Amino acid sequence: MTVGSGTVSFQTVRETNLGVVLRTVRALAPCSRAAVASATGLNKTTVSSLVADLMARGLVLETGETSRQRVGRPGVLLALDDSSVAAVGLEVNVDYLSVVAVDLLRDELVSRHVAFDARSAGPEACARRIADTLRETVGAPELSGRAVVGVGVAVPGLIDAPAGTVTHAPNLGWRDVPLRDRVAGLLRGSGVVDVPVQVDNDANLAVTAEYRVGSFAGTPDLTYVTGEVGIGAGILAGGELLRGAGGFAGEVGHLALAPDGPACACGRRGCLEALAGIGAIVRGAVPDRVPDRALSGSDVAELVAVTVERAGSGDRVAVGALERAGAWLGRGLATLVNVTNPSVVVLGGYFVPMGPWLLPHCRAEIAANVFAPGAGGCRIELSALGLSAAARGGAAAMIHALDGGLLPLPAPRAAGVAEVPGDA
Amino acid sequence: MTVGSGTVSFQTVRETNLGVVLRTVRALAPCSRAAVASATGLNKTTVSSLVADLMARGLVLETGETSRQRVGRPGVLLALDDSSVAAVGLEVNVDYLSVVAVDLLRDELVSRHVAFDARSAGPEACARRIADTLRETVGAPELSGRAVVGVGVAVPGLIDAPAGTVTHAPNLGWRDVPLRDRVAGLLRGSGVVDVPVQVDNDANLAVTAEYRVGSFAGTPDLTYVTGEVGIGAGILAGGELLRGAGGFAGEVGHLALAPDGPACACGRRGCLEALAGIGAIVRGAVPDRVPDRALSGSDVAELVAVTVERAGSGDRVAVGALERAGAWLGRGLATLVNVTNPSVVVLGGYFVPMGPWLLPHCRAEIAANVFAPGAGGCRIELSALGLSAAARGGAAAMIHALDGGLLPLPAPRAAGVAEVPGDA
Numbered sequence: 018m019t020v021g022s023g024t025v026s027f028q029t030v031r032e033t034n035l036g037v038v039l040r041t042v043r044a045l046a047p048c049s050r051a052a053v054a055s056a057t058g059l060n061k062t063t064v065s066s067l068v069a070d071l072m073a074r075g076l077v078l079e080t081g082e083t084s085r086q087r088v089g090r091p092g093v094l095l096a097l098d099d100s101s102v103a104a105v106g107l108e109v110n111v112d113y114l115s116v117v118a119v120d121l122l123r124d125e126l127v128s129r130h131v132a133f134d135a136r137s138a139g140p141e142a143c144a145r146r147i148a149d150t151l152r153e154t155v156g157a158p159e160l161s162g163r164a165v166v167g168v169g170v171a172v173p174g175l176i177d178a179p180a181g182t183v184t185h186a187p188n189l190g191w192r193d194v195p196l197r198d199r200v201a202g203l204l205r206g207s208g209v210v211d212v213p214v215q216v217d218n219d220a221n222l223a224v225t226a227e228y229r230v231g232s233f234a235g236t237p238d239l240t241y242v243t244g245e246v247g248i249g250a251g252i253l254a255g256g257e258l259l260r261g262a263g264g265f266a267g268e269v270g271h272l273a274l275a276p277d278g279p280a281c282a283c284g285r286r287g288c289l290e291a292l293a294g295i296g297a298i299v300r301g302a303v304p305d306r307v308p309d310r311a312l313s314g315s316d317v318a319e320l321v322a323v324t325v326e327r328a329g330s331g332d333r334v335a336v337g338a339l340e341r342a343g344a345w346l347g348r349g350l351a352t353l354v355n356v357t358n359p360s361v362v363v364l365g366g367y368f369v370p371m372g373p374w375l376l377p378h379c380r381a382e383i384a385a386n387v388f389a390p391g392a393g394g395c396r397i398e399l400s401a402l403g404l405s406a407a408a409r410g411g412a413a414a415m416i417h418a419l420d421g422g423l424l425p426l427p428a429p430r431a432a433g434v435a436e437v438p439g440d441a
Numbered sequence: 442m443t444v445g446s447g448t449v450s451f452q453t454v455r456e457t458n459l460g461v462v463l464r465t466v467r468a469l470a471p472c473s474r475a476a477v478a479s480a481t482g483l484n485k486t487t488v489s490s491l492v493a494d495l496m497a498r499g500l501v502l503e504t505g506e507t508s509r510q511r512v513g514r515p516g517v518l519l520a521l522d523d524s525s526v527a528a529v530g531l532e533v534n535v536d537y538l539s540v541v542a543v544d545l546l547r548d549e550l551v552s553r554h555v556a557f558d559a560r561s562a563g564p565e566a567c568a569r570r571i572a573d574t575l576r577e578t579v580g581a582p583e584l585s586g587r588a589v590v591g592v593g594v595a596v597p598g599l600i601d602a603p604a605g606t607v608t609h610a611p612n613l614g615w616r617d618v619p620l621r622d623r624v625a626g627l628l629r630g631s632g633v634v635d636v637p638v639q640v641d642n643d644a645n646l647a648v649t650a651e652y653r654v655g656s657f658a659g660t661p662d663l664t665y666v667t668g669e670v671g672i673g674a675g676i677l678a679g680g681e682l683l684r685g686a687g688g689f690a691g692e693v694g695h696l697a698l699a700p701d702g703p704a705c706a707c708g709r710r711g712c713l714e715a716l717a718g719i720g721a722i723v724r725g726a727v728p729d730r731v732p733d734r735a736l737s738g739s740d741v742a743e744l745v746a747v748t749v750e751r752a753g754s755g756d757r758v759a760v761g762a763l764e765r766a767g768a769w770l771g772r773g774l775a776t777l778v779n780v781t782n783p784s785v786v787v788l789g790g791y792f793v794p795m796g797p798w799l800l801p802h803c804r805a806e807i808a809a810n811v812f813a814p815g816a817g818g819c820r821i822e823l824s825a826l827g828l829s830a831a832a833r834g835g836a837a838a839m840i841h842a843l844d845g846g847l848l849p850l851p852a853p854r855a856a857g858v859a860e861v862p863g864d865a
Contacts, residue, residue, distance in 0.1 A: 175813055185814065238686035250780070254683050254690075261678070261782020262662035263818045268779045271812035273772065283812060348697065355692045356674070356780045358685020388695035388707060389599055390609065394687045 031067075034059065036422025038067045039076060042095050043420065047080050049092030068095060073429035075101025075164065076121060097121050102427055103163040104419070105154055106411025108171040108219055109135050109147060111188045111246040112317035116154050117408040118165075123230055123416055126159045128405055134314030140183075140194040147196075148203035155209055164427035165212050166419050169411025170200065171219040173247045175265050181216045187282040188247040213424055215414070219243055220267055221258055222410030223365055223402070224251030229413045232401045233361045240359040241406070242269065242350065244368025246317065247282070248290040252357055259357070270294065272349050289349035293342040295367045299324055301338030317367075325370045339374035346375060347382025350397065354383060358393045365400040372399045455491075458483065460846025462491045463500060466519050467844065471504050473516030492519060497853035499525025499588070500545060521545050526851055527587040528843070529578055530835025532595040532643055533559050533571060535612045535670040536741035540578050541832040542589075547654055547840055550583045552829055558738030564607075564618040571620075572627035579633055588851035589636050590843050593835025594624065595643040597671045599689050605640045611706040612671040637848055639838070643667055644691055645682055646834030647789055647826070648675030653837045656825045657785045664783040665830070666693065666774065668792025670741065671706070672714040676781055683781070694718065696773050713773035717766040719791045723748055725762030741791075749794045763798035770799060771806025774821065778807060782817045789824035796823045 041053050054064040071077040078098040099120040108115045112134065118127040129150075135143050147170065155165050174186025181197020183189075201214045224241035233239055237256040243249045248270035252259040259266045270290035271283050278287025279297065291297055299320035300307050306323055308316065327335040350362055368375060376397065383392050400406055418424045465477050478488040495501040502522040523544040532539045536558065542551040553574075559567050571594065579589050598610025605621020607613075625638045648665035657663055661680040667673045672694035676683040683690045694714035695707050702711025703721065715721055723744035724731050730747055732740065751759035774786055792799060800821065807816050824830055842848045 252780075254678060254685070255681070257679070257681075259678050259683070259781065261817065262784035263782055263813065265813035265817040266678075266780065266782040268782075268812045271810075272776055272779055273810050285810070352696055352776050353780055355696055356676075356690065356777055357683065358687055358690040358692075360686035386695075386697050386709070388692045389687065389689035393685065393689040 032422045032426070034063070034422075035067055035071060035426060036420055038064060039071060039097075040420045042068075042071075042077055043097055046096040047082060047094035049094055051092050053095070070429070071426075072098075074427045075430055076426070099124065101163060101430075102166050102419075103160050104166050104412045104415035105151060105168045106171065106222065106408040106413070106415070107147060107151060107154075107168065108222070108405075108407040108411065109133075109143060109189075110173055110219065110407075111136055112312070112314040113404065114146065114150055115405050115408040116150055117405050117412050118154055118157070118160055119409070119412040119416065120163075121416065121419075123413055125409075126163075127154055127157050128408075129154070130404055132315040132318060136189055136311070137313065140189075140191050140196070141199075143189075144194075144196060144199040145203060148200050148207065151200070151204060152207050152209050155212070165209075166427060167213040167215065167415035167424050168200075169222060169414045170196065170214060170216045171222040171407035171411050172196065172216060173219045173243065173245060173249060175268070176216055176218045176221075178215070178217050178260075178264055181214070183216065187284075188245075211425070213415075215411075215418075217411070217414065218249065218251070218264075218267070219245075219407040220249035220251035221260070222251070222408075222414060223400075223406035224253055224258070224363075224410070225414050225417070226402055226406045226410035227363050227365075227400065228253055228256070229417075230402075230409065231363065231406070233363060233398070236361050238357075238359045238361075240353065240357065240362045241400070242362060242364050242368070243407070244295060244364055244366035244371075246290070246294050246296045246312070248294050248346075248349075250353060252353075252359070254357065269349055269353055272352055274345060274348055289345065292345040293349065295321060298338060298342045298371065301341065302335040303327060304334070321367045321370065328371075328374050336374055339371055340378045342371075343375035343378035344382050347379035348386060350379065351383045351386030351392075354387045354393060354395050355389075358389065359395055361396050361398060363398055363400045365402065365406050366404055369399045369403065456846045456850070458487070458846075459491055459495060459850060460844055462488060463495060463521075464844045466492075466495075466501055467521055470520040471506060471518035473518055475516050477519070494853070495850075496522075498851050499854055500850070523548065525587060525854075526590050526843075527584050528590050528836045528839035529575060529592045530595065530646065530832040530837070530839070531571060531575060531578075531592065532646070532829075532831035532835065533557075533567060533613075534597055534643065534831075535560055536736070536738040537828065538570065538574055539829050539832040540574055541829050541836050542578055542581070542584055543833070543836040543840065544587075545840065545843075547837055549833075550587075551578055551581050552832075553578070554828055556739040556742060560613055560735070561737065564613075564615050564620070565623075567613075568618075568620060568623040569627060572624050572631065575624070575628060576631050576633050579636070590851060591637040591639065591839035591848050592624075592628075593646060593838045594620065594638060594640045595646040595831035595835050596620065596640060597643045597667065597669060597673060599692070600640055600642045600645075602639070602641050602684075602688055605638070607640065611708075612669075635849070637839075639835075639842075641835070641838065642673065642675070642688075642691070643669075643831040644673035644675035645684070646675070646832075646838060647824075647830040648677055648682070648787075648834070649838050649841070650826055650830045650834035651787050651789075651824065652677055652680070653841075654826075654833065655787065655830070657787060657822070660785050662781075662783045662785075664777065664781065664786045665824070666786060666788050666792070667831070668719060668788055668790035668795075670714070670718050670720045670736070672718050672770075672773075674777060676777075676783070678781065678783075693773055693777055696776055698769060698772055713769065716769040717773065719745060722762060722766045722795065725765065726759040727751060728758070745791045745794065752795075752798050760798055763795055764802045766795075767799035767802035768806050771803035772810060774803065775807045775810030775816075778811045778817060778819050779813075782813065783819055785820050785822055787822055787824045789826065789830050790828055793823045793827065 250267040275287030281288035281291035674691040699711030705712035705715035
């Protein structure tokens, strides 16, 4: 899986090789320099020089242990240094901002989730709020002393990732918003310089998180379905993100399921998200609590909580609305499964707390409508990553880009880059 | 793109390297041995030995020309030898058998298309007819003196390609038919020995043909949609076949479009192929000519011809049926485009002669129902490969497997394998 962005695409042979060594240490740690040389085909002198460089940049360290497995001189063992760098992911959605920072091992350093009415704010105020949140995160005590290698921003909608532009996000009311450049400009203006920013689709980043750190990590044919006001799918096929020719794959929220159905934010009728998106669900489940205006940021989380509470106490209106939505979701996902045949579809976001009522009807419709026997072997499961999946994925994608030599490495912390300790 | 089969998966380092040299000569021809060494990173002595081996097997030849571009000794130029081997593809469909043989350059040597009522015949008689047809093809004068490297068989339905089994082909009425082993056994029994047989989905092989030799050859995000009694899609994403976790991707024929629609061969109602498959179209277009029984092999081609003739003379019933089918096809393909975002969808089979009436309504529904602007840049076009696309693809897949070192190479024709002419 690659971060499909031209944002930061310079790459020299040495940077490529630094990435190769970094990935190899990640895969084999703890491991000796000799093991890295053997696995990569690079010669030992080159490996020692590259390791020294990575150590100076705070990415690799010596564990203090030595290898005694092999004949010959024992080698000092290497591992990733999880103390020096951080990557940040941020999701902006209709009703919240979610931000996560991780270390080089993708362990979480910071996670924050705040209600935020992105639709009312509009793109300019939203870009400012994103930049403010990123600045606070980069300056947070948990990140003290760390170099931030990059920021991945997740947005629900059609994204031109190479350009960093939001082409169309109907639930936010955005068209052609050059979000990456605006956020990067605001960060520079506030003194946060040299931090690469990338923008991608929320579902693409969420499936990246599931593949890296979720309950189904490593599953090559994995699909993540966002459960927000909008519905989108991030699709991995053979471990690779299915982006499509224009980067617009996975737009399951606008599958036309009911020509005479309710109006959708996209201007059509009866789209999947108009039938089974969170807005549609709460309108059906707790109609007495839904305000007579567009739902604001803080409304959504509260209405979801009330829906889950009432369904839990057996309220027939709430349960009926959830079951109908589960069935529509199953109809939509059956289409996805007929076309792409994943082994697992992970439902995320607000679908998770609603899962107990959604899943039985969803699974029944999939079983009935997928042509391959047994739904082609596909399981429908709930995400364990909650509302931070896309933000986690934004951060994970930056770590993956660093491993791939696609991001600038942090500067050496001392002048000793050329030193090759105890070797040469 | 790989032939996803474990049928013939032995591979030594030398076989891998023979494949590497074969692919390199294909890409660079005419080219010198030095150019092959430079492009592959193999040393010149190894390349000379591998080239000698490929020449002895009739896969590579010296063109007689020499390279004068570079300094140093002029090199004799190499090219593929298109005279020694053949690959065969055969499609069995509801109403016909189609067989194609190609040479190493994928140029067509033989192409035959015969009406055949595969559904009435049943799997055993069908396997016999397939084996007979293959035996005749292998023995045809056009293939005289050629080694047949393999046979690719295309079947409309769910295929377990590694096992060579047809899991479910509703339009043929087949379930769990071990077609590869049966056909291979019949071939051996009739004296055609040592010819590997692979079985794959018709749409997967047709898109392989489009990618290799069709009007949109080389398009990485390309989808082919079969236009037979059934409808299936072969999907290339980034130049790789999207097979899904179980090999069941692309089953667009059974997308549920109209819950109260006509009965489908799969047992459900209102599937895409029950609304826009060729059987559905001719029943609507030329109802007076459709027999009061299941359509036989020869019926379909004739009814398609009458439909096209009447539509061409302005018959309102025929035109109306085609336009309605085109609109349903567009609804179904909009779903496919929302999920996978291809740059071109090629309509094949009987959709081609019906294209003038199907396309306008098909394109209009796609434009209306795809969420990304301008249908995500997707074009809907007609195949130029006619009813032989899947058979062409079956043959092309075997040539691709040969290039990849995944098939046994033909035996050396002389004892001179170890000779390295004018080199060493």
